[in-house]
Amino acid sequence: MKKKLFLGNWKCYLSIEESISLFQQVSEFQTARYDVAFAPNHLALHPCSRIPSFAALAVQDCYVENQGAYTGFITPQDCASLGVRYCIIGHSERRRLALETDTLIAQKVSAVLKAGMTPVLCVGETKEQFSAGKSSEVIALQIQKGLYGISDELVARCVIAYEPVYAISKNGNGVSITRDSANAMFTYIQSLVPTCGMLYGGSVNPENLESFMEIELCDGVLVGSASTKFESLRTMLSLAF
Numbered sequence: 001m002k003k004k005l006f007l008g009n010w011k012c013y014l015s016i017e018e019s020i021s022l023f024q025q026v027s028e029f030q031t032a033r034y035d036v037a038f039a040p041n042h043l044a045l046h047p048c049s050r051i052p053s054f055a056a057l058a059v060q061d062c063y064v065e066n067q068g069a070y071t072g073f074i075t076p077q078d079c080a081s082l083g084v085r086y087c088i089i090g091h092s093e094r095r096r097l098a099l100e101t102d103t104l105i106a107q108k109v110s111a112v113l114k115a116g117m118t119p120v121l122c123v124g125e126t127k128e129q130f131s132a133g134k135s136s137e138v139i140a141l142q143i144q145k146g147l148y149g150i151s152d153e154l155v156a157r158c159v160i161a162y163e164p165v166y167a168i169s170k171n172g173n174g175v176s177i178t179r180d181s182a183n184a185m186f187t188y189i190q191s192l193v194p195t196c197g198m199l200y201g202g203s204v205n206p207e208n209l210e211s212f213m214e215i216e217l218c219d220g221v222l223v224g225s226a227s228t229k230f231e232s233l234r235t236m237l238s239l240a241f
């Protein structure tokens with residue numbers, strides 16, 4: 001059976017030096033349990049790519065073009081040339097803070113696939129949408145629009161990360177949704193895109209990791225805050241000395 005994926009999203013929690021140090025520390029341990037990848041901040045990506053590691057690299061975002069007058073962006077080609085395997089796309093923090101639209105997100109999915117990386121398309125409803133009973137509708141639209149124009153063959157290479165916006169922790173104080181709620185959403189997502197891998201994200205930590213990994217339809221987790229501390233990583237990955 002395929003190993004499940006543990007994808008750590010370090011956001012801007014760690015400085016460049018801290019990112020290098022954590023990536024280095026983790027790379028020195030073995031884990032047979034999961035496929036592991038980390039997404040350091042953009043500036044730490046290059047130095048981390050020079051560290052031999054059992055863990056793969058991911059990037060937190062990238063642009064749709066590979067060359068030209070695009071001030072401040074980073075390109076899919078550059079990320080791929082560093083050996084980056086996964087690209088997180090459409091994270092709720094980027095939808096909210098960088099005003100990313102579904103149209104741009106679909107272009108990014110396509111560009112990331114073209115560069116040979118695996119797109120991890122983030123979808124998730126807000127608390128208000130959840131309370132209004134609109135979760136399924138919101139998720140279906142985000143998936144439909146985020147994968148717009150992608151062939152069936154390429155859709156099968158995409159991963160969907162279901163991250164309810166209200167479950168994402170800020171400074172580690174968030175509360176995850178229940179395993180049953182996650183399972184219900186995975187069942188729904190699978191009915192929409194049966195060939196995609198599916199991750200759960202939102203306040204995953206050493207206490208609840210197993211309960212999500214045990215869900216049959218769940219192919220892994222996207223972990224923010226709890227993946228930025230060595231001790232909790234060691235527990236979650238059962239790292240061996």
Ligand code: PGA
Nearest residue numbers: 168169202203223224225
């Ligand atoms: P969290 O973040 O684990 O800190 O809740 C997850 C994410 O936003 O990807």
